[in-house]
Amino acid sequence: MKIKFSLVTIALGGLIWFAACKADPLTSGLGRQPNLPDQPYSYALNLPPEFGVINSGPLNFIITPEGDTLFFFNGDFSGFGFGFNAQNPNITDAGATLGRVLFYDPQLSLNNRISCASCHKQELAFSDGKAGSVGFEGKVTPRNSMAILNAGFNNNLFWDSRVQNVNELATKPIQNHIEMGMEEMANLERKLSNVSYYPALFEAAFGSKVITEDLIGNALAQFVCAITTTNSRFDAEQRQSFVGYSQMERMGHDLFFSARTNCARCHAAPNFAAPDFAGGEYGSTGGGTFGGGGDDLKGAANNGLDLAYADQGLGEGRFRIPSLRNIALTAPYMHDGRFNTLEQVIDHYDHGIQPHHSLDKNLRNADGSPKRMNLNSMEKLALIAFLHTLTDETLLSDPRFSDPFRQ
Numbered sequence: 001m002k003i004k005f006s007l008v009t010i011a012l013g014g015l016i017w018f019a020a021c022k023a024d025p026l027t028s029g030l031g032r033q034p035n036l037p038d039q040p041y042s043y044a045l046n047l048p049p050e051f052g053v054i055n056s057g058p059l060n061f062i063i064t065p066e067g068d069t070l071f072f073f074n075g076d077f078s079g080f081g082f083g084f085n086a087q088n089p090n091i092t093d094a095g096a097t098l099g100r101v102l103f104y105d106p107q108l109s110l111n112n113r114i115s116c117a118s119c120h121k122q123e124l125a126f127s128d129g130k131a132g133s134v135g136f137e138g139k140v141t142p143r144n145s146m147a148i149l150n151a152g153f154n155n156n157l158f159w160d161s162r163v164q165n166v167n168e169l170a171t172k173p174i175q176n177h178i179e180m181g182m183e184e185m186a187n188l189e190r191k192l193s194n195v196s197y198y199p200a201l202f203e204a205a206f207g208s209k210v211i212t213e214d215l216i217g218n219a220l221a222q223f224v225c226a227i228t229t230t231n232s233r234f235d236a237e238q239r240q241s242f243v244g245y246s247q248m249e250r251m252g253h254d255l256f257f258s259a260r261t262n263c264a265r266c267h268a269a270p271n272f273a274a275p276d277f278a279g280g281e282y283g284s285t286g287g288g289t290f291g292g293g294g295d296d297l298k299g300a301a302n303n304g305l306d307l308a309y310a311d312q313g314l315g316e317g318r319f320r321i322p323s324l325r326n327i328a329l330t331a332p333y334m335h336d337g338r339f340n341t342l343e344q345v346i347d348h349y350d351h352g353i354q355p356h357h358s359l360d361k362n363l364r365n366a367d368g369s370p371k372r373m374n375l376n377s378m379e380k381l382a383l384i385a386f387l388h389t390l391t392d393e394t395l396l397s398d399p400r401f402s403d404p405f406r407q
């Protein structure tokens with residue numbers, strides 16, 4: 001009797017499951033109106049001081065988290081890793097609102113099944129939890145979907161740093177065959193003009209109902225740039241000398257910023273990403289005022305994953321040094337998603353670094369051999385505990401970045 005009952009339950013459960021699968025969540029936005037607030041949300045960038053750039057006439061300065069003051073001239077922040085990349089669009093509330101609708105709308109893809117959010121999910125800090133992402137017609141991307149966070153601060157984007165600002169990239173995934181398959185942008189302009197809610201949203205954002213490829217890209221870029229994350233426990237603790245950190249988190253923090261690991265030389269605070277401002281160690285232009293070897297490294301480095309790379313990235317196995325903000329949410333890790341856990345990542349850095357001829361100097365010993373960190377199990381756990389403090393819970397439920405088609 002008992003067995004019978006559970007069989008029925010399984011059969012019923014299967015039916016429900018089957019029905020749920022048939023109502024493909026990716027197409028359910030079709031024919032639906034986005035649910036938008038009467039007063040648009042505010043998308044202004046209210047950055048805390050460690051991210052903010054203070055503009056005082058021709059002379060500008062930035063205060064780093066370590067308390068150093070860096071000066072530079074001309075009000076041009078474009079080459080600077082710590083500020084908002086000035087080549088990105090200005091963010092308006094109406095522009096970012098339109099960008100939000102576009103970001104979640106599967107009608108941007110050729111078969112109405114894939115939206116940006118299919119591969120960039122808010123609850124996973126805008127990554128997708130898969131090694132390769134499934135795009136248009138079920139094809140899989142060769143690289144791991146990147147978390148979208150603080151992209152507006154970066155001077156180099158994508159795993160191979162092939163794009164220098166968000167403006168440049170926002171429409172590329174739409175055209176990309178694997179991701180969204182919309183090869184003729186003119187078709188998309190026509191298609192969106194016939195969707196009931198778009199003309200009014202474009203008018204609010206840009207003063208005209210006319211829909212163009214440039215404006216689609218601009219609105220998407222505004223939304224992407226508005227997704228900032230500056231609200232982690234690390235940020236709060238930094239303002240109070242880390243008094244609220246546990247002993248483990250404190251130990252992990254100190255290891256992260258130590259010469260023993262050199263983590264922070266590459267994943268530099270406050271964004272825990274490449275220090276890629278002009279002239280910086282991984283600068284895009286090199287040879288600037290603040291040191292740097294003059295190499296055009298585009299915020300990328302070889303971190304010793306392989307002796308022979310299947311994917312060369314920017315070249316020589318160099319890949320963009322990604323931000324570690326929200327890293328606890330964005331597994332699997334590395335450009336090909338090869339590591340499922342942070343434990344595996346730490347083991348790589350601890351004893352797995354390969355002696356590739358382009359291995360970055362920050363992961364070598366003085367004699368050129370790969371670093372061996374010899375972390376004990378407590379120290380490994382401490383590093384992981386510290387990485388967890390970079391998670392920003394507010395980002396995951398912020399209604400400004402949520403799916404407007406969800407009822």
Ligand code: HEC
Binds near residue numbers: 136
């Ligand atoms: C099929 C999955 C897929 C879809 C759909 C998709 N992306 Fe991506 N996205 C990726 C992958 C994979 C990468 C990394 C690609 C690489 O480095 O070559 C990425 C990278 C990015 C980045 C770079 C982040 C950084 O910090 O460098 C941004 C921004 C981005 N996508 C925005 C978008 C937008 C906007 C859309 C919709 C127009 C979109 N994506 C649609 C998979 C996807």
Ligand code: HEC
Binds near residue numbers: 305320322324335
């Ligand atoms: C030489 C510069 C460098 C140093 C030093 C360095 N990293 Fe990285 N890190 C990188 C690069 C480059 C990648 C991306 C590599 C790839 O995907 O091929 C990366 C990737 C990661 C990732 C995965 C990110 C993601 O989104 O998938 C984590 C986690 C990480 N590093 C943590 C650390 C920790 C912890 C340390 C110190 C023990 C450290 N890194 C030291 C350059 C560095």
